[in-house]
Amino acid sequence: MTPWLTAPLALLMLALAPAAGAVDESDLLPIDEAFALSAVASERGRIEFTWKIADGYYLYRHRMGVELVEGGFKLNPLELPEGIAHTDEFFGDVQTYRNQVTAVLTGAAADDARTLGFRVKYQGCADIGICYPPHSQVVSVTLPPAGTVLDAAPSGDRADQALAGLDALTGGRGGTVPGLDLEPAGGAGLPLPPEQAFGFEAVVAGPEMLMLRFAPAPGYYLYRDRNSFSLTGEGVALAAPQWPAARAYRDEHFGEVMVYFEPVDVPLPLQRLRAEATDVSLRVTFQGCQDNGICYPPMTREVRLALPPAAAAAGQDAPPSGTGADMPARAGTPLWLALLLALGGGLILNLMPCVLPVLSLKALSLAQGGGDRRQARRSATWYTLGVLLSFAAVGAVALALRQAGLALGWGFQLQQPGVVAALALVMVAIGLALSGVFSLGAGLAGMGQSLTQKSGPAGDFFTGVLAVVVASPCTAPFMGSALAFAFTASPALAIAVFLALGLGLALPFLLIGWVPALAAMLPRPGAWMETLKQVLAFPMYLTAVWLLWVLAKQRGADAIGLVLAGAVVMALGLWWWEKARWAGRRTRWLALALALVALWPVWAVQALPAPERVSAASADGAVPYSAEALARYRAEGRVVFVNMTADWCVSCKANERTVLGREGFREALAAADAVYMKGDWTDVDPAITAFLESHGAVGVPLYVVYPRRGEPRRLPTLLTPEIVREALAEAARR
Structure with a gap:
């Protein structure tokens, strides 16, 4: 991708990242103050329920309801006024109410009915970004004598008069009937304060493990899946909590859920990147309810803990003997080792299938240098600069988006359909240039120049950028450990690791450019160069086909049609540009405008819905x-x-074709009585990102074998049948 397209894309993705603002739930009003409910019967067949809504709060129209719990009254459907149209993060397009709203319930009261009891249900939110759980309370209403009519929809002084008259009828108790006080749904009694209803403590169980205890009081329960954890500390990261088996429960608020009624101990593994002892701050947010009573808003507890020195990193196992692929990051990994691993990973990236087509362009450029040492040094230096700056930019964007709370990892750019579409069009354009459909002259030097001739600094820099964008989704051996270090280190150290990855990728061409003995080994230019240039167009076309296949998985056939149409328009514009080389500047700029119009699918595919996945x-x-x-x-x-x-992960597909798709793998699964689970990270998926992070991985492929008992084992990035067979057999024995 050209620099002029990469920079705006990065800025756009940063702009779309959600603000990470902290909200203190103690700022919330009690729900009865935020939504003050009163009920009055203006006549025997008409009950009015009025909410006075505090400033900065609102009620959902579709979450309001009334049901009879005491007395004789035949109800009609509840009548609600039109609300304010609102697009809600949780419920989509809804209507809301602010300031005040009155709902009317009509019907027929029994002749002997004097008081009625109603369970009123409602739910609302505060503008600061916190929503109350669904709430219900029982209210009572005294019916006026037959023939008496109070003012409808009382407000202001009339409301006070109506309530004063109601007080007179009920002996000064307002709308409350003796024995039917306002209470939580189900009559569970007054709820305990949150600190008494849900006890919490955390202790250090070892250098790489915390033990959390949640203790609901009798008659209360805790949700297993409505929680979050964060840890503040140098060189320490959280893995996934190990919740024990929970009880299935039918919940009024959330339907079928998993809960705990008894105290529960939850191991929380840690990943240690530094060996020395350190202090950390653990922040835990969870939610629970009173059985047959109220549901508490999410509760947050924070504790300070002192971790002892660590001897090894958490969450990763050493690779099987005989393989060096995926060396785990050790606790206290020194910076020099992380940089060395990054350099090795970047060097091996040159052998990955995803980057070979682009590297062939660089090899062609060096061969065309004809032994000119000055030209070779300049070309290698600008290429290296393009690689280094692009690696730093991609790494910085990934770090920033993860810090903002987005579930992204290494290779995140190919999770964006717009980026995939843009890369496909770039590959088509390069192929057309190599095929001789057009050539880029000096007039476009600022936009990249030619990648196939002595293009100068801009063309060499562009080749480095393109190599990084295409290569970065690949995870070469040693890259996993280096990237895991980068994503948990300080920003300065992280950027140093990304630069080391880039240096490893650029190193072969940098050596050829600066070591005369290596440069002398290159073949001399000749007529064969034109044939080679045209042959190299076909790997570019194949790369475009692969990208279109990935796009089809992400956005379906419509996206393919849009990009193919864009490619045809772009080819027409570039061909016209070449034909108009001597026809005048205006004609050439019209051709260029046509080629730029062909980039419209880059934005169009991003708006398409994702196809339904099986x-x-x-x-x-x-x-x-x-x-x-x-x-x-x-x-x-x-x-x-x-x-x-992921569909865009070439290493993943290679492993599936050579190992996981073979009969031997199915036989090994059957012998171990194993379940084969597959997670698809082609699109952004927070659940899969969380799984990757829990095992110290920042990208795919990731292979983990869970035994019958004991800790899981992470396999190397590059699989062999023997590695998989041995791992499954060992898991079956444990």
Whole structure:
């Protein structure tokens, strides 16, 4: 991707990142103050429920309801006025109420009815970004004598008069009937304060483990899946909490949920990147309810803990003997080792299939240098500069977006359909240039020049940028450890690791450019160069086909049609540009405008909906990944093989074709009685990102084998049948 397109894309993605603002729930009003409810019968067949809504709060229209719990009254549907149109983060397009709203319930009261009891349900939110849980309370209404009519929809002085008259009828108790006081739904009694209803404590269970205890009081329960954890500390990161089996429960507020009625101990693993002892701050947010009573807003507790020195990193196992692929990051990994691993990972990236087409362009450029040492040095230096700056930019954007709370990892750019479409068009344009359809002259030097001739600094820099954008989704051996270090280190150290990755990628061409003995080994230019240039166009076209296939997985056939149409328009514009080389400046700029119009699909595909993905077991027998399913299989004592993959990950597809798609793998699964789970990270998926982070991975592929009992084992990035067979057999024995 050209620099002029990469920079705006990065700024746009940063602008779309959600603000990470902290909100203090103690600023909320009690729900009865935020939404003060009163009820009055203006006549025997008409009950009015009025909410006075505090400033900065609102009620949902579709979350309001009334049901009879005491007395004789035949109800009609509740009548609600039109609300304010609102697009809600949780419920979509809804209507809301502010300031005050009155709902009317009409019907027929029994002749002997004097008081009625109603359970009123409603839910609202505060503008500061916190929503109350669904709330219900029982209110009572005294009916006026037959023939008496109070002012309808009382407000201001008339409301006070109506309530004063109601006080007179009920002996000064307002709308409350003896024995039917306002109370939580179900009559569970007054709720305890949150600190008494839900006890919490955390202790250090070891250098790489915390133990959390949640203790609901009798008659209260805790939700298993409505919680979050964050940790502040140098060189320490959280893995996934290990919740024990929970109880299935039918909840009034959230439907079928998993809860705990008894105290529960939850191990919380840590990933240590530094060996020395350190102090950390753990922040835990959770939610629970009173059985047959109220639901508490999310509660947050924070504790300070002192971690002892660590001897090894958490969450990763060493690769099987005989393989050096995916060396785990050790606790206290020194910067020099992280940089060395990054340099090695970047160097091996040159051999990955995703980057070979672009590197062939650089090889062609060096060969065309004809032994000119000054030209070779200049070309290698500008190429290296393009690689280094692009690696730093991609890494900085990934770090910033993760810090902002987005579930992104390494290779995140190919999770964006617009980026995939743009890359496909760039590959087509390069192929057309190599095929001789057009050539870029000096007039476009600022936009990249030619990648196939002595293009000067801009063309060499562009080649480096393109190599990084295409290569970065690949995860070469040693890159995993280096990237894990980068994503948990300080920004300065992280950028140093990304620069080391870039230096490794650029190193072969940098050596050729600056070491005369290596440069002398290059073939001399000749007529064969033109044939080679045209042959190299076809890997570019194939790369474009691969990108279109990825785009089809992300946004379906409509996206393919848009990009193909854009490619045809772009080809027409570039061909016209070449034909108009001698026809005048105006004609050439019209051709250029036509080529730029062809970039419209880059924005159009981003707005297309994602196609419905198959959720049933796939043809290879894999079960779609979910944390709940994984926990269920583990509770059953099953061996589980988890494969985290993506359609744009070339290494993933190579492993699936050569190992995971073979009969030997299916036989190994059957022998271990193992479940095969697959997670698809082609699009952004926070659940899969959380799984990757829990195992110290920042991208795909990731392969984890869970034994019947004990800790999981992470396999190397590059698989062999022997590695997989041995890992499954060992898991079955444990």
